[in-house]
Amino acid sequence: MKVSHLTSAHPRYDTRIFLKMCRSLGAIGYDVTLIVADGKGEEHKEGVHVLDVGKSGGRLDRMTGATRRVLEAALELDADLYHLHDPELLPVGLKLKRRGKRVIFDAHEDLPKQILSKPYLHPVARRPISMAMSVFERFACSRLDHVVAATPVIRDKFAALGIRSTDINNFPMLGELDGAVPWEQKEREVCYVGGITAIRGIREVIAAMGLCRSRARLNLGGGFPESRVKADVEKMPGWAAVNELGFLSREAVRETLGRSVAGIVTFLPMPNHIDAQPNKMFEYMSAGLPLIASDFPLWREIVEGNDCGVCVDPADPAAIAEAIDRLVENPDLARRMGENGQRAVNERYNWAIEEKKLLALYDTVLLPRA
Secondary structure (H helix, E strand, O other): OEEEEEOOOOOOOOHHHHHHHHHHHHHOOOEEEEEEOOOOOOEEEOOEEEEEOOOOOOHHHHHOHHHHHHHHHHHHHOOOEEEEOOHHHHHHHHHHHHOOOEEEEEEOOOHHHHHOOOOOOOHHHHHHHHHHHHHHHHHHHOOOOEEEEOOHHHHHHHHHOOOOEEEOOOOOOOOOOOOOOOHHHOOOEEEEEOOOOOOOOHHHHHHHHOOOOOOOEEEEEOOOOOHHHHHHHHOOHHHHHEEEEEOOOHHHHHHHHHHOOEEEEOOOOOOOOOOOOOHHHHHHHHOOOOEEEEOOHHHHHHHHHOOOEEEEOOOOHHHHHHHHHHHHOOHHHHHHHHHHHHHHHHHOOOHHHHHHHHHHHHHHHOOOOO
C-alpha cells in the first residue's frame, strides 16, 4: 500500500511524523512518502521517501503557497492513504476526499485552544478566530476518514462531535534516550529541551535560576522563535547560570538529558497547555530524570501518580527554584523519582504500544470498500 504523510510546517525529521510514524510504517512494508516544505531537497532515508516542495517564504506563504504545492505533489503521488499533520492542510484533505481518496488528519494540538494563545494575533481577534476555526475544523474532519489525536483529551473532543478518532500518543521510543551518566558523576545541572517561548515559561525558569541556593546550572536546548523574549531573559540575573546549547540533534538531546539531574517542563496555564501531554515530559522520564512540572491536574496525575517528580506553580519562580534545589541537593531522591518515571515509560508511556494502535488504524482505514 502506498501512503503519504503531508506537512507544510514541520521539519522533515520531526519526532512524531518521521522518527515514529513514517519509520514504523516503512518498517512493515508500506511504501511511505513524506511530503515536506523545507527547501532541503529530496531524499530516501530509513525506508521513507522524502519529497520536498520548496521552503515557505513566511507564515502567509506556508498557509497558501505551500499548501498548494503540497496538494499538487500529493495528487501526483496518487497514494492509497494521505495522513495530514497541519491544520492549514485541512482544505487539501477535503480536495483529496473529493477525488475519492482516503484521508486522515493528525490533530497534534487542540487548534481552537491553541489559537487563544497565539502571541502574533491581537487579543481581541483571538476568540472570534478560534470560534471560526472550531466550526471549520468540525466541518472538515467530519468529512475525512479518521482523526488521529495526540492525546486522549483531543480524541474525546472529536468523539463527542461524532467524528471517528483514535488517540496515538507521542510517547518516547524505548531505549532512544538511554545512556545516563551515573548519578554520582552528575553535575549540578537541570535541563529544558524544546521550543523556548514566553508561554512555555522561560522567563519564570530563568528567574528561578537566579534564586537557586544549590548553584545549579540550566542546560537550555532549543531555539528562541521570539527574539524579544531572548533579549529579555539575557538581561536577567539567572541567565548567568544558563548553558545555552541551541538546537540539539537527537544524540545531543540524549547526552544533555544524561548529564542532567532533572528535567523542567513548567508551561504557563494557557488553554492549550492544561490538558496537553508534552513530549518532553515523557522523554525526560524515559531518560530516568525526575520532572519539575506545572501543577495542572492532568500533569499532577502523571507526575504524582508515578512518584516521578515535583509539581509547582509555573508562574512562581521561587517555587521552581525550591524544586530545583530539592532535587539537586538530594540525589538519592532524584534518582528514585527518575527510576520511577523510567519504569512508567517502559510499562505504559512508550511508542511500542502506540505503534500497534497506528498500524491497527491503518489496517482499518485501508480495508477494501464495499
